[in-house]
Amino acid sequence: MALRFYNTLTQQVELFQPLEGNTVRMYTCGPTVYNFAHIGNLRTFTFEDILRRWLIYRGYQMKHVMNITDVDDKIIRNAAAENKSLAEYTAKYTQAFLEDMAALRLQKPELMVKATEHIPEMVDAIEKLAECGFTYQSDGSIYYRIAKFPEYGKLSHNDFSGIRAGARVDMDEYDKANARDFVLWKAPKDGEVFWESEIGPGRPGWHIECSAMAMKYLGETLDIHAGGVDLIFPHHENEIAQSEAITSKPFARFWLHSEFLNVESQKMAKSAGNFYTLRDLQAEGYQPEVVRYLLASVPYRKKLNFTFDGLKAAARAIGRLRDFKLRLDTDKYPDGVNEKILERTRAALRQFEESLDDDLNTAEALAALFEFVRDANTAMDAGEFRAENTAPALDLLERFDRIFAVLEPTKVESGLSDARVDELVQERNAAKKTRNFARSDQIRQDLLDSGIILEDTKEGTRWKRK
Numbered sequence: 001m002a003l004r005f006y007n008t009l010t011q012q013v014e015l016f017q018p019l020e021g022n023t024v025r026m027y028t029c030g031p032t033v034y035n036f037a038h039i040g041n042l043r044t045f046t047f048e049d050i051l052r053r054w055l056i057y058r059g060y061q062m063k064h065v066m067n068i069t070d071v072d073d074k075i076i077r078n079a080a081a082e083n084k085s086l087a088e089y090t091a092k093y094t095q096a097f098l099e100d101m102a103a104l105r106l107q108k109p110e111l112m113v114k115a116t117e118h119i120p121e122m123v124d125a126i127e128k129l130a131e132c133g134f135t136y137q138s139d140g141s142i143y144y145r146i147a148k149f150p151e152y153g154k155l156s157h158n159d160f161s162g163i164r165a166g167a168r169v170d171m172d173e174y175d176k177a178n179a180r181d182f183v184l185w186k187a188p189k190d191g192e193v194f195w196e197s198e199i200g201p202g203r204p205g206w207h208i209e210c211s212a213m214a215m216k217y218l219g220e221t222l223d224i225h226a227g228g229v230d231l232i233f234p235h236h237e238n239e240i241a242q243s244e245a246i247t248s249k250p251f252a253r254f255w256l257h258s259e260f261l262n263v264e265s266q267k268m269a270k271s272a273g274n275f276y277t278l279r280d281l282q283a284e285g286y287q288p289e290v291v292r293y294l295l296a297s298v299p300y301r302k303k304l305n306f307t308f309d310g311l312k313a314a315a316r317a318i319g320r321l322r323d324f325k326l327r328l329d330t331d332k333y334p335d336g337v338n339e340k341i342l343e344r345t346r347a348a349l350r351q352f353e354e355s356l357d358d359d360l361n362t363a364e365a366l367a368a369l370f371e372f373v374r375d376a377n378t379a380m381d382a383g384e385f386r387a388e389n390t391a392p393a394l395d396l397l398e399r400f401d402r403i404f405a406v407l408e409p410t411k412v413e414s415g416l417s418d419a420r421v422d423e424l425v426q427e428r429n430a431a432k433k434t435r436n437f438a439r440s441d442q443i444r445q446d447l448l449d450s451g452i453i454l455e456d457t458k459e460g461t462r463w464k465r466k
């Protein structure tokens with residue numbers, strides 16, 4: 001079976017291929033930089049990273065655009081409260097987001113673009129909407145007339161036929177009970193930041209930025225548009241209404257949305273005391289790749305119950321894989337090949353790939369890998385593993401890590417370099433040879449204090465980071 005995704009627009013699983021050639025044109029809604037991203041946001045970005053990595057694995061070129069929302073209601077409110085300019089206020093959280101991305105090993109999209117650097121494109125899009133009669137003005141603001149777009153509701157599968165024409169909403173975010181004509185361009189309020197433009201002074205609403213930037217960089221019809229389920233309505237519904245009113249073409253062929261995340265079975269909320277950023281979890285001693293593993297391990301269309309037991313299990317799972325890799329890298333096996341294990345390795349790879357082709361079923365892909373690791377460890381213990389079984393097993397791990405990216409431990413800043421650890425291990429071996437056990441024990445303890453664990457085996461001493 002070929003690569004296929006569940007499309008929110010059609011509510012069906014569909015075979016995926018890009019519209020043109022081998023390049024996937026993908027747009028993902030980026031962060032609103034008014035705060036640190038929480039783990040619910042990070043789940044969405046991790047899903048998009050797995051999606052991106054899997055498309056690359058399958059041989060596609062990516063043209064992936066992510067926006068940075070650096071002007072909206074919350075940003076303006078918070079910047080004013082801190083007496084800062086928008087740019088000053090958003091720079092801090094933009095930087096924090098880039099750091100979180102790097103820590104979580106999220107590949108950078110080909111383009112990351114800021115809303116405030118695309119005001120002329122947004123003004124242009126609003127002018128086009130005005131020419132086609134999709135807008136009207138009220139008190140200096142410009143609104144989108146949803147009654148003029150009969151397909152409004154086709155993404156969220158809501159029936160809006162009964163709503164009152166002409167009722168308006170100025171907020172960037174609202175729920176479907178408030179489905180109304182939404183604001184494209186907001187008239188300046190006292191003391192608020194605004195831009196002078198051909199359509200009058202003001203600032204853009206949130207929704208127009210994604211339509212304008214997506215079409216500028218990716219053309220009128222995208223292959224994939226992705227985000228969290230919380231964006232389906234109103235944000236993505238409004239993006240469709242804007243873009244398709246301008247072009248009369250489908251805005252995106254595939255709409256992919258990742259589900260919500262709960263914490264210990266509760267809705268995450270600051271007031272409930274269960275609200276976490278990546279920094280919070282790092283401060284509690286969890287490495288970013290452990291968080292990444294947990295976020296990636298549940299298929300994106302399932303709700304994810306984020307628990308501390310789950311984090312500990314994720315750390316153990318990564319540890320098992322690292323131990324297995326270390327065994328493959330350092331143990332010596334008798335020459336030859338065990339055909340049964342070789343076939344087992346091939347079957348695991350097949351299952352891994354088929355699972356990810358199946359709408360990114362990460363849970364099944366991981367199950368395939370871990371069943372193989374268990375069987376291979378059993379074969380090693382029984383002396384059945386052979387030297388020529390090593391390369392295919394390492395290849396499987398390498399392919400797994402191209403997607404999951406957890407095998408390499410995050411370098412602890414104060415930690416020792418690999419070369420320095422090797423040096424100390426050699427010094428310890430020399431000390432043991434001369435029966436200087438006080439020195440060799442001291443080195444072992446010092447390394448342990450720096451998070452390095454030594455294992456003495458028949459083949460010599462090997463080490464790993466905690």
Ligand SMILES: [Zn+2]
Nearest residue numbers: 029030210235
């Ligand atoms: Zn967006």
